[in-house]
Amino acid sequence: MGKTGSDIHKMPRLNIITGCVLSFVGLVVIFWIIPFHIDPQQVDYLVNSPKFFPYVSVVVLTLLSVLLIIQNILRMKRQKKVVQEESEEIEVLGFGWNEAINLGIFTVGSAAYIFLMAIAGFIVASIVLLAVSMYFARVNIRWLIITSVGVPIIIQQLLWHTLSISLP
């Protein structure tokens, strides 16, 4: 079938979804978070209110998000050739199921790491993290064991003996 419209418009579609999410978040911040989570203050001028700059920044953010939606709807509608977006670094762009799964794994892994560090300490948590990470990166098993055990111990000893810093 060749290059389909869905391929060409992958980023614009993602941009529209992103714009919608950001707009929604912006509205939540404007109507709930700022009013209820910034203490009110009696001030002479609005600009001196603690809510002023948060409001300014989130309103601008929301407006830009709406602009992003409009920009990409127009692109898709006019079937125009889309400017190829680039990442700042060498990165494959796009957020599909793989990236969502990656993010899910990262979230669960991060929570587990913090939890393990809280109950078992830095060395145990880091050994587990390094071992799991290197296992999935297909590192040779011998280097996996040496590195995952050795590195946390070395770091912990170094910090304690040089800077008197105690890790969890």
Added chain:
Amino acid sequence: MIDQLLMGFSAILTVSNVLFIMLGIVTGIMFGVLPGVGGVTALAMLIPATFYLPPVTAIAFLIGITKGGTSGGAIPAILINAPGDPANVATARDGYPLSQKGKPIKAMRMALYSSVFGDFCSDMVLILLAAPFALVALKLGPAETTSLVILALTMIASLSTRNLIKGLIATTLGLFLSTVGLDPANGVERMTFGVVALFDGISLNAIAIGPLALSAVVSQLFDLWRHQGGEVKKFPTFDKKKQGLTFGEFISNWRTLFRSAYLGTFVGMLPGLGATLAGFLGYQLAQRASKTPEKFGKGHLEGIAATEAANSAVMGANLIPTIALGIPGNLAAALLIGAFIIHGITPGPFMMIEHGDLVYSMFAAMLVANVFHAIIGRFGSPIWVLALKAPMGIILSVVIILCSVGVYIPAPSLFEIGMMLVFTGLGYIMRKLAFSIVSFFMGFMLGPMLEHSLRQTINLYGGLSVLITEPIALVCTLITLFVIWRSYRAAKKEKNA
């Protein structure tokens, strides 16, 4: 100025400071060598670690990292055509072909010496111009500061990404997040949700390490996991006898070196333009001016010299607006501002007055670092190549642990690590959706300054019309509008091409 510089040298030339400079250079090169990791990762990760060092030593160490990181990125560009940093992409154009011709060490030495040369030239400009710039900056009022910060953020947003709207979204997100914490004017809690750890705002270390450094590492780890074939790095074989770079070969490119160094210096003075642009501009100018342009792209030493001198010259010049105005010109400068703040120093026009001795010590550290950079880079080549040969799975995994430790050191709290990981997730999403993390970070860094100057402007002048009535503010406003218009035109041109 000379007296102050001599005093700076006397402060820097102690055994511990020199050792830390050397350690910084080694660290910067080691991290710079690793594609996708880079010197900025080292900087972000190790800034908190300098918390326990005296300010002079801390700054000297971090200066060493920035110097080493810049030239370190050229090594993988030359050896395996995989630049360690986007700034070294142009280096690969001639570095890799020369390496393929059996002269990788020669190419690396040319890159190193050109980098040191470019660094030195921009450091001299910095030393000469920082004080006069700071004097001019002292005359800037809140209106001028407001318009300057808006200009800087807009330039960075427009140059960091092809979609200006997305760049500005990232910037305003950073601005918004900078408001979390206690209001600096009223002491009122803002969006802290009762969490005491947030009273000082979102941790600078969490924002620096998470999205900037760790999210790239995490992204690469997932790529490694999903790619079945694993990584293959092929290193060139070479005859050791043909690797020498003679003084004559280096100095014969003196025009290119000077041109690129001062081009990079000029680019560095303007926020947002960055080392990548400087490298490419330096290369293109050199090719146009060269008597043998047909040799470019085929392993020409002049091509390597042009790129490396230009991209290395950016850093020193970036510190001019950083020191004089408190507005960082690039990511490394922004991270250095973070380091200054950690050590109780507020960058800006008063920095030269209140911390002049530290500033001149920093200048001295930069000049001393250039010397050690050349020596360490020259004799450490086998070590850098060894680092490059290490499996990325090990390196990336260890970097995750180092990042966690880095954020824990200045504020021993699991909350800090948690925040870093949250922002890492945000950084990962931003990377995949082509939102500029640099713009985000700059927005976060400059948010407090913008809020302060904006408040003062409106209180003093009753509104923002002063941004078009005061001459300097008007010029900045017009340039901002021009940048926006240019971005729109460039995007339209590309679509119609």
